[in-house]
Amino acid sequence: MAKVVIIGAGMMGSALAFPARENGNEVALVGTPLDREIIETSRKTGRHPKFEKDFPAGVTYYQIEEVDRALVGADLIIGGVSSFGVEWFGDVVLPILPENVPVLTVTKGLMDTPDGKLLTYPALWQAKLDKLGKKVPLTAVGGPCTSYELVAHDQTHVTFCGNDMEILRTLRGIMATDYYHISLSTDVVGVESAVALKNGYALGIALTIGINQKDFGLDSPLHFNSQAGVFGQGMKEMYRLLQFQEALTLDTLGVGIGDLYVTVYGGRTRLVGILLGRGLNIDEAKAELNGVTLESLVVAERVTRAVKKSAERGVLDLKDFPLLCHIDEIISEKKPVNMPWEAFTYEQF
């Protein structure tokens, strides 16, 4: 039995309490400053306000002020913040963590640099740790896993990545259950890039659903030819971006494609894509979503910025990324949706 401390009580962090606890570990769930009500509610009711099922018995709950107490004796710390909590996690959490206790982060995303590179969050955090002169093994989880389906015990296959295979094996031992299956990879850049990239492309696929609703009526049946056409194109562009990241392997592509598939059906990314496809501009779509900032939009903008920089330098060709470029002009330039179907076609000799 190990002690697992989850910092960040959003849906994904909280969902990992299920396999962690059901596998027999001690589990402490610590809220960020934004999670105050979630922790309060979970303490009172034993249930996360967004889940349809109680936490397993025995999970304990902590407000952020109590984090030091929660961390005592930790064997594994799960970083459960969204990509908008990346800086907070680096600036506030990393400094207070015990040394040599592995961190497993669920945060998916990439950060672009002025010279057109795409950095993973573990790389950003590692730089902070190096400055602090602190040793904390950073690992991350990628692959197709929506929180509510993990809670429902749907069979799930994810990949843990990190530099040290021995540590990864230990983490798998702590977290694996008969419904939570874990692959291991030392290719952190590959796994993290794959699962970040899929965000923008899932939005692209969802656009076609909205386009059809505009063309054929809100109640028209779902059409899959157009979804599949964009899915295939998205896969090709992800493949090229993984090459660009020097991180293309069949395993990482598999992680990314599985994650793309699940994200097409997942929550807000799908919703904003449908709204845009129906003809709303990006401001109107965001307003419908009550101004929630979406990770998929941020990733698409960052990746496009990096791709354009690299295209200027002749490293990439924008013609290879017509879908990404269209998604970006919808988001950044508020252009109307007009899927560039002919740009997806090719002649192969």
Place this chain on the structure above:
Amino acid sequence: MAKVVIIGAGMMGSALAFPARENGNEVALVGTPLDREIIETSRKTGRHPKFEKDFPAGVTYYQIEEVDRALVGADLIIGGVSSFGVEWFGDVVLPILPENVPVLTVTKGLMDTPDGKLLTYPALWQAKLDKLGKKVPLTAVGGPCTSYELVAHDQTHVTFCGNDMEILRTLRGIMATDYYHISLSTDVVGVESAVALKNGYALGIALTIGINQKDFGLDSPLHFNSQAGVFGQGMKEMYRLLQFQEALTLDTLGVGIGDLYVTVYGGRTRLVGILLGRGLNIDEAKAELNGVTLESLVVAERVTRAVKKSAERGVLDLKDFPLLCHIDEIISEKKPVNMPWEAFTYEQF
């Protein structure tokens, strides 16, 4: 304007009458001996009995006895038979076709040989043509396209493949519309293998839907973690099989993955997968489908046979194909569904 003759009035052959005719061509639809009622009904009502929309005005209909008359002046012949009509098409149709008029076939499938090779239908037909000493340029269409969505004018991206790029460009000119987008490829083995292989894997993904219905109730919501996990695994196995076919390119993989995506949502393959996942054995599932023989089952069996032969020879490793092997044992050995999740996991250094 060209004259397009479609031989085979099943759903896919008939659906191609829409872009062909709407693009301004003369279109003749010829039924096989099994399509007698379809042709009769279409003549009377102007509508295919399985479509929700009339054929475009001007399409003409022929019974198989009238095929010679239909063929007069043909510029393009579309072969619209299912994979169960492959022999009939080779033995009966090819001999009566005019020379030098291209054939575009919609039939998706592969045939395995005793020494573990997988042949495309164009290769089989080419052998027949060579025996006849006849010159008929054979081309094929692959990629994500369900017939009823093509009829509905959902945006669709397919790939025409054949040996001669000039002929392919001519065919694109005849068939392309503002909703039917056409890529071209001289990689016939790649495109045809990709779109055949996806059949078995789509069945694998559908299994998870049935498994969840068994575990959580028939009315339980769809879960996508498990679908996505199997989708990612299916992509990896398809990638390896395209390598085995010496036909792996990013374009062919894109065709196959798009086609896999659309097939998960399409008709009988999905249905039989769900029935098997719920716990029916293969005989019971077939009985539910009124004994209809499914292309996906046939392809999965043939591909597994070829993979096993090649594994015996040391060319392939069965460990790389746990999903295919499980699908095959469900179909061939009537084993119960028990998705080998742990066999999908890996350690990547």
